[in-house]
Amino acid sequence: MEEGAHLAYSPLPALLVLWPLVAALFVVPLGRWRESIRNAFVVVATGVALLGATALIPLIATERRVTCEIPGLVGRLVFTVDSFSMLFALFTTFVWFCSTLYAIDYLKHEHARDRYHVTNLVVLAAMLGVVLAGDLITLYLFFEALGLVAFLFVIHTETDDAKRASIKYFWMTPIGGFLLIGGIFLTYALGGTGAIGPFPAEHGAETLRWAAFVLLLLGFGVKAGMLPVHVWLPDAHPVAPSPASALLSGVMIKAGAYGIFRTVTALFRPEVWEHIEETLWHFSSQIGLVVLWAGIATMFIGVVLALGQHDAKRMLAYHSVSQMGFILAGIGAAGYLGAEGAMGYAGGLYHIVNHALFKAALFLGVGAVYVRTASLDMYKLGGLWKKMPLTFLFTAIAAAGITGVPLFNGFVSKCLVHHAIVEAWELHEVWSLGVAEKIYMITCGGTACSFIKLIGLVFLGKPKAEYGPEVRDASPRMLGAMGLLSVPIIVLGWRPDLLLKGVFEPGLHTWGLESEILEHFLDVYFLSYADLMSVVWAFAIGFAVFFLGMRWGLFRLKAPEWFGVDHWYRRGAIGLVTACEAVAEGYEALRQLDSRGLRRLGVAYHAETDHADRAWRRFTVTLFTGATGLHAQYVIQEAYVALERERQATVHYAIDAAIRRLREHADTDQEHRRAMIDAVRDISSYTAMRLFKERMGVLSDTLHVSRSDDVRYAFARIAGELGAFRKPVAETAIDLARRRIEGENVLRETSAATNRVMSEERFDRRLDSAMPCAHRTARPIREALPSAAAVGDLRDRGLGTLEQTGKWAADMARLIVQAVTQERVTWMMADHVDTGSVALTRRQIQRYARDMSFNVAVLVVVLLAFLVALAGNR
Amino acid sequence: MGAGARPPYTNPIPQGLILTGIVVAVSTTALALSLIIRIWKQCGTIEADELREMD
Amino acid sequence: MVSWPQWLSLVALVPLVGAVTTPAVSRGRSRVAALWALGVMTVTSFAALMLILRVAREGPFSYPFGGWKSPIGIEFRFDEFSASIGIVCLVGWLAVLYSQRYVEHALEEPRIPYYYTLLLLNFTGMIGFAVTGDLFNLFVFMEILSLSSYALVAISGERTAEMAGFKYLIMGAISSLMVLFSIGLLYASTGSLNMADISSRIGDGAVGPIPLAMALAGLTVGFMVKAALFPLHIWLPDAHAIAPSPVSAILSGLVVKTGLIGILRVYQIYYGAKVLDLSSLNTMLVWLGAISIVMGAFFAIFQEDIKMMLAYSTISNIGYIVMGFGLASPYSVIGGSVHIFNHALIKATLFLAAGCLIHKTGYRTLYDLRGVGKAMPLTTAALSVGAISIVGIPPTAGFLCKWYIALGAFEAGQPFFGVALIFGALFIFVYYIRMVNSFYFRQPVHPEFLEVGEAPASMLAPVLILASLCLVMGILGRIPLSFIEPAAHRLLAPLGG
Known part of the structure; x- marks a missing residue:
């Protein structure tokens, strides 16, 4: 990549990141003073951020890429913005603005409003930091900060559910962070410099590349809700207050998607100007395939699980998992297609934007329902369209977006991803991608079914309870926020060229890729018969599943516990803890063993000395008596x-x-x-x-x-x-x-x-x-x-003399000793000395020293090892 | 002590070192003994095995 | 106006004189003793600040005592590594402030002036150790430090404290002996006690390798015991967990670091030696460091006692630093040196905050302390900041050092150790999350907690200052890194690093 060729300097990205942090400092004092002023302030603050992000548009249009640097903070913070980063920054600040506007009224029945708004601004800064980051370290720093601070969103309500979810969240997020930083380490080992760009060609072993890729994928995937590591998401997103859910589900998981996007399309691709050689794309196309399949699996499992939910927010959270699958499939296809991956890029990124818009709108809509009815159970709500017509309208628009109704934004991105998959399939004739395409269609049907269910059960049909006058349309500011979100849903559905030509083409050119296929898409495929038919099919599947499911109660089926990944994580964690404890116990046992061994040695020694002592004493006593x-x-x-x-x-x-x-x-x-x-x-x-x-x-x-x-x-x-x-x-x-x-x-x-x-x-x-x-x-x-005769016999043979001499000698000795020490016989008999005596104390100190001697022995061994090491090296 | 010193003079540095070393060792021993005495007073034993059981 | 180099002698002499005079000045009144100690530490801190500013501007300098020039007289020498006295003064000052209220409960009244005496002696030892240029003085200061530490561990007079102190004493005495013998060996073979002088004489190649190798091994192992590196760590958990909390903070944050500075000094002496190849020593240090990281963190997971947990985490952090030195690449040495500083901050935060909890509630196990987050929000918040720092999650102080050490591992071509480092951090994360979980998310076992409230201001203030420093050092982490950089490069220059 040509460093510097397109790099213009501009402080705007850094200011964009720092502004919400500075603004966050004022929230608490203002909140103490007057709530209304604080409310106005936070809305203005996010509005300013939105304006700042908008100001990037002309800048990027002229300069292609801009960069800036803050040298002192945390090592060195670098920000670099290209068209894709700009896109992320734009929709982030936009959704944030809407969510903040909405939160003002929503939070009236919540506590700790100051904390919410501070969190809101800090998380915005972190999110912008992630998408504008110019090197991997900056990205990691903000990524980690994002995860940690967003924890306050999850825990905000402080209910038991929230605490449970936040524990899970708190486990998963830093573990993801560790995986991520492990991956970043390995990119350094691969010869990377930390910049978000390709490594030097063919540097490092294939295994190392794979390891780095898998770590990065999992690290980002945790935040993105990718399949095997998604378990925290359906718990954590619904328990937050609705505007925060909108941010968590709509925007923050995109930080993960952004990471995966950069991993696949920037880090592991060949140098930008070398793409002529097909073989250099080999690795990135392989990892693209992995991501593609991860996406397919995520979207399918996500939608299946979503169908079984009765809590509306939980269902939306599962759909976030599923929709992330679409995005990953798009990114994967982009990676797989390599130089021709423009369709994948466009599909993935377009869907990222779309999902941010409609998922945020959906959460806001459901949140409005919750504010009025205090219920989120879809089976207990109904007929709300009369009571809350505008809420219904905006929610329906968002639902149309997510299900891919033509002329709404979801339609465009789903078609783009679909085309990308089909293109990948046709390019290499891999049959498995054909299967992927079929799963894709079924998932679209499942999505349709889910939202038919949501709209049908909550807003249409008959009311299942009597609603009083308190159930009315949401407040104007909340409606305003939802309305604002609905506008781009429709605009992007009508005018896909805004993004395709305005953002993706220059972006692709920056990275040295062709974009003619996007023109082709606009001219030929957009709103073509085949694409429209695929939507019809999806809705047909959706309606069929919905009616069958409602009739036979399929949606209330519970999968067995072992079916969930969560279950296996828990089992794994328990197993790990058991294993750890076993190791600790083993170590303890080993230590016990050696101290016991030492003790046994000591006991044996004492027994021996006692034995000898006693034998000696008996000998002397025998002499005496x-x-x-x-x-x-x-x-x-x-x-x-x-x-x-x-x-x-x-x-x-x-x-x-x-x-x-x-x-x-x-x-x-x-x-x-x-x-x-x-x-x-x-x-x-x-x-x-x-x-x-x-x-x-x-x-x-x-x-x-x-x-x-x-x-x-x-x-x-x-x-x-x-x-x-x-x-x-x-x-x-x-x-x-x-x-x-x-x-x-x-x-x-x-x-x-x-x-x-x-x-x-x-x-x-x-x-x-x-x-x-x-x-x-x-x-x-x-x-x-022996009889006298026998004794005589012995005497004859000479043995008796010896015996007699011995007896005599013993007798003499006895007499001598007796004469000298007669009084002491009793003392010699004593079996043990008095316990309080000095001798015992001394012995005990010696034994304590023996206990310490193990430590000293270790010390000496280490010393010897050092000596050997030093000597061996000469 | 320079190289020019004649044999009857001894190098004072090692003596200083040894003296300091002795002072240090004596104070360490004093501290150790006072600790041992206090442990004995409080636990009635200084047997490592018994002390371990007391914990 | 005192001229510059005399600050150097003052910085060690002021706390020494202060220590000796404390009982006389206070005459048994504990409050007077506390104020006196605080005053002494203030003067010392000021002197230390002056010295650090000078070394940052002009590089290393020295002060010969009595005007005798360096190889003959005793010399104090101040370089970038000596700047660790800054953190000694900072943490020391805060710990003295904190002690005032803490020891009221923890110690008997007549012992309190002696407690301050020992504390000041301890600082004398550490400061002297860091600034001396003379190998034997190094030993003497080390012994002042060690003796006062043994006594401080045992000062509460409880049975367990005395036993822990005794254990510490036995290990410490043996290691001191090793250091003393090695110093004797070096003197016998080089004829000098001045470190710079010895270094140049070794560099000449006039000395045979065998005494040098023996002295090197003895010094390293001796200092390793003081630093509680893995196989020689047995004394640490008891001593650090049982001592009064401000003492734990000093022991864990500062005293074990003298062992590390000792190892650095050994490197400084030996780096010019052509007859010895230090790479085998480096390999050994790296491995021991890696094992320390994993083992320390691993055993910390199973601790119920909060201070015991912190004590084990000290072992693993020492492992990080030693690994940084052993990798011997510029990045890792810089990271390791700065982690000496940062870990002191972090561990002091943690121990002092834990001390607040113990002081107010009287409990010390995670089980008993459940739900304490509601009753003492500031303390537990500080504890959480410390926990996040020690795991190394940005933007806190622990991150940059670990990052530099890991970069150093790649620079040295040993990525395995970078992975070990992350693995250790994962373990550390697990036990700190246990702590945070039990403080915030569990129902209190002892409901009377809800009324206890925060600790008194003189205890809370040091905790909060340290916790905010943890954050500030994370955000401005560049400054100490660039400060230590020239020293690290000088150290590694002969290795071609």
Whole structure:
């Protein structure tokens, strides 16, 4: 494309976009001050925008393309206007003007009027920004802004329906935006510069081209209500206030259509002056075919769904989907035909203009009905033509437009699209396009049927309810707005050459395409017999379906839920969420797993150390006590404590007895008393110690041959009896003490007295008799022991020596250890240390550090990876 | 420290660095210990597993 | 009249002196402490503004302490990346203003002066980190910053806060150690601590590659921990979600960025090194960034706690910035650098607004906060603006940076990462739409919300200022981009970019 050759500079496009934004700033202050002034102001503001757009006409007529640039804002905003952009700007501002005029009265029963008008102006700016944009970024910026701000239209009534619809809208719009910007990225990857013009020839792989195209198509298609991504549209358009519905359905979805139009006919076409070579058109004609079929599918499904609606606005919304199908089919045909696509261009764009006009008029008309009757259900309305004659008239004109009645605008564009499809069919003899043509005709019939239904049920027929005086014609301003819209519907029906020659021919020339075929159309086909007959056919189908449907209730059939794309989206979304959650859970499980693994490792380590610890402790205890079994050791531990207590009790008893004796003989002096008590303590301690050792010895010997439980039981039974020996010990001790004080050596007597006590006690026998079945348990053990002969045999073979040496060594070791650490036996027995101790705290800090160590391990791994990466690259 | 410095003199820069490093490390440790003590006071444990269960 | 370069020392010294004197000046009166901190931040902001104006006019300049010339003495150096102190001062000032009412509820009275001390120390660390030209000073300032951050996370004295602070401390201490060792290694092998000097000595090729590579790895990984890049992000969500909201805003908006500025400084040191090829490092950063984007956004989807969600989104935004650096094309480096600035704005908006909600309602999960949009329309509007910005929907601040990073991906011939970027944005979009949905479109679970009303003006004003800045920076996004451009080109010049 020759940059600059046709590019003249003019600030008008930028001003056109900025003006509504500036005007929007004044809406709220004016609204606070006086509503009527604000109303006048917004109408004037849109009127000025309309005038500005009109001022583009002479400019474009002389300059072909104008451009301007705002450098500072959001990177760089570029606006470029050619004939097609101008056309979009024109009908946009025109419909906007009518809708704003209408909204003033309509909104009287709505709230938040200031918000509506601000939204109205900002959305106008965004819409103009989209259609006047000079590069893809500018286009994207305004496109996204359009989607986001128009959200306020959808949510405006704040009913539950509106909230539900707006959530869906809010999901779809930015997702479309993401797809779009993805597509724009890829155009950069294809060597594009962001300008809305062809890429450098043959740059980038075919796959990349397709990917870019599909992303762009879907991104724009979301806004345009193209088939698989249309689901938000039938929900969102009807819930808005009627003038906003008119804008949403009439104008804003054209932003998407504009995008697709530019994608197919500007971005992916070959350079403007290279169109001589057929092969270069290959890719754009393929994507044209895709768009064509998307259009055919959209129009057919849209009309089928529209037939099942009873809410008038919802039906109109479905028709917007369907009519977008016509537009896409036209654009697709233009792309498919490549250099000869003038008919497609004309059809698609003509229908864009027409649809904006009549769909806006229809929404306004239905809105007027709603204002008066507060109902939108077609089956509950009727006979309104008498009560609202002018509303009926304008609605009927719009319906005539949309159904393609000759001499109304829809007729021209539908014929143009039809011719384009037929031309495409005949050009390459693709049979499938023949099918497309048939579907096209059926869809026209369906459209006719729908509007027969709308007009027939709402305005004609008998009133289904009694209407009071409040049901009268709409207010003058509303009627004025509808009337204004009706004018071009008729004019464009009578004089198609206005657009075809005035706009499309120069536009096509700018882009290097021929336009003779349009002349041909005007001369030959326009209002020809064949075209008229096709309309007759369409109406015939329409009437037939209408009467059959009304008779058999076909319009009330509900498609099963799985039939709707919406259903599958929801399923897909739920599936996606489930999958996401599964991944998150998996990750969590993995993290758990490794922390659990670490913990298990720690537990195993501790178990092992505990095990070793215990083995060591048992080993030492075995050394101390000679008892091998764990239970036996416990018994010894208990007995040790009990006997030790008994020992101390014995000594105390002896000392107490001595003191008592000394008190009785009060004559003794202090020094004598102290010497006496010391002597008693010495002697009784000796005896008690001997007793203690004897008893412990007996216990451990018994443990060798009996079950430890039996020993424990027996010891418990006899432990109480031991107290009986305190008294004899005490008496002997006092007796001997007195003799020791007198200077006698009582060592031998002490020993003898001790032996006497021991023989009196016979601890071993007591223990033996206390054991319930000692002989029974003792015998098998004795039998299991090697007999004397066997031991002798072993000794002969030399093994016994080893055994004996081992036993001796163990005994010696035991004695040594015992001698050194006797008091600590109990301490060694303790299974665990006190929980509050410092040692535990330290261990716990260590374990917390272990938990952190995973993080640190990750850190180290990353560090190593970096090192490897750096080293590997040298 | 220029290249002309003779062996008996030590380079003061690394010493300064190490000292600063020690100061930093000490303050970090102090903060860490005070946090540990506060956690111990509030939770009665500093066992990571138990702390995790408390959340 | 103070001559120009002395502003440079003032900008770090003023908050330091202010921090130390806060308890003495306030003597336990929290309002005095707040006013004092605000005054200190005002002076600092003024100094920062002067410096930024100068760097915009004349390019980088430096100030040697005590008149000792650069390789010997300690030097402060101010370049375009140092201009990030502007956003530190801006967000810091607003956060101090915001704190005044917020901490009344959140903290015990005697702790409040110390809170301001820590806050000012934190700013000292960040400002010093950005302006110092000396590698060891860099470490010292980083430690001032880190220590005050640990303490700020734990300051509320709640059990979870202390545990989060401890976790942060362990990771932070290890990363500091890595940085310290690497600095030591660099000093040992080059004999200098001045960054420009080290850079030129490395450029001479006199130093062997092995110590250089080890130091590079240590510095990068150390700073990555501070920046919470993907595999090292574990400490971030707890710490940022549990800290008091103004602290969260500072941590998420500013403190993690010091890690990124650290990485930039590392690049500045190493870009002349002929013995090392930085492209492998770049590849690694790009991948880690891409994984960060997707993982951070992914986990944010499942968070119920609004601050937890924001904390995870920080991880993914750090991913964007790191990816921008790693792509090493002019566009992406510019985009990444400016996103440091813009993300600070956006995340501060979000955290402060979330703080308003928590402050007024006492709830913090999306479920509990349902329908809060009616009761606090301004706060939730600010939150929505922040949300839209962070998704990167035009015309808000987040868009241009992401766009530049994506363009950089194409420029570098790696379109895959551009796609990853969009994919991440899609995830981010999903969780912010969850938030907006629950605030505006759900029936309130707690009907008493309808009476709570907006937060006090000193809290609301910072939120609104930041939210409007999000919009303004989107519309005038060109200015920071062109400001940072010369620095990015200087950085990439040796790569032939």
